[in-house]
Amino acid sequence: MVEHKESGYGWVGIDKESDFLKTRKSELQMNSGIHGLDICDPDELERAAKLFYRDGFVCVKEVLTADQLSFLRSGCDRVIKEMLDLDPARTGNRGSHRYSFGGASKTGGQLHHPEWAMLVDIPIVSEIVSAIFGSADYIVRSGGGDFCLPGAIDYQPLHSDMSDRQVISGRQGKEFVFGSFSDPEGRMNYRDLPCPYICCNFLATDFTRLNGPTRQIAGTQRSQQPMPSLEQEPAWMKLSTVCPVPAGSVLIRDVRAWHGGTPNLSEEVRAIPNVEYFAPWFREPMPISMPYDVYQTLSAEGKLRCRYIVGQPGEALQTGYRKYLGGTPPGSQSRPVDMSSSELMA
Ligand SMILES: [Fe+2]
DSSP, rough: OOOGSSSOOOOOTOOOTSSHHHHHHHHHHHHHHHHOOOEEEETOHHHHHHHHHSSSEEEEEOOOOOHHHHHHHHHHHHHHHHHHHTTOOOOOSSSTTTEEHHHTTSSSSOOTTTHHHHGGOOOOHHHHHHHHHHSSSEEEEEEEEEEEEBBBOOOOOOOOOSSOEEEEEEEEGGEEEOOOOOOOSSSSOGSSSSSOEEEEEEEEOBSSSSBOOOOEEETTTOOOOOOTTTOOOOOHHHHHBOBBBBBTOEEEEESSSSSEEOOOOOOSSSEEEEEEEEEETTTOOOOBBOOHHHHHHHHHHHHHHHTTBOTTTTTOOOOSGGGGGOOOOOOOOOOOOOOHHHHHHH
């Protein structure tokens, strides 16, 4: 976002003139980006659905008007500033200089802001999501997304945004449940299912080679193979970034597809606010994250899709930010990896 170019939001405690970063920058400049990346026009519904099922993701350009993009940027700018005021050292909640909008919020999302609520009601995106699910009866799970600052120099490990149900024991015998899908007979896991869960990331800025575009590994949405760690990950995967893609586009992801954040060595903040959808036949527990007055601004279709996350009339949702911006779950934090320049050049 242009507003941040000279704002000093990034590069806190990092020497951007180091030899390491100069080398990394030139490597990305030369080699980052998926060759022959397909980008759909907004009216190519069938092609978008086909590419989504082939690759586990698809980019569609020009889904936001200039006014919508400007409105979305203003919302991102406001929330980013509020979050950074709470984190002057840029510790991040997904690694240094890297942040989840949803993870930082007490509701788990940002749909209490009109700029995010707008994203639920973009007709062209709703049509594409309908084409993907084969039905318009899908529902909104939440809306958040992420951003990274200049100076997010590390890679986030490849990961999936969902999993089979896992029960993890915490302190004082407290149990935490992650994920929902579970087959008591053990015949299937969540990767055997048709796509249950879609994330629509809206590009508030261009995705460029240098500003931390998402990397997506095509065709991995149904893979039963273990995901490589940062140390095991081959160079071609680290360079498999979704770029260049213009601002105002949407990156629609099957959240099971292997993906991760990449370094932002530019001078701009890269933000991709999102809306997340469950298939008509899939459910997980969903926190209430949209106030009733915001819900009232939606179209009839938008209201229907948000019926499980809306608060009661007059109910004041607890919004604001979590302590330490929600912290960082294991496996989601970007971190340094020992990686020779020759490996990235391969
Ligand atoms: Fe993710």
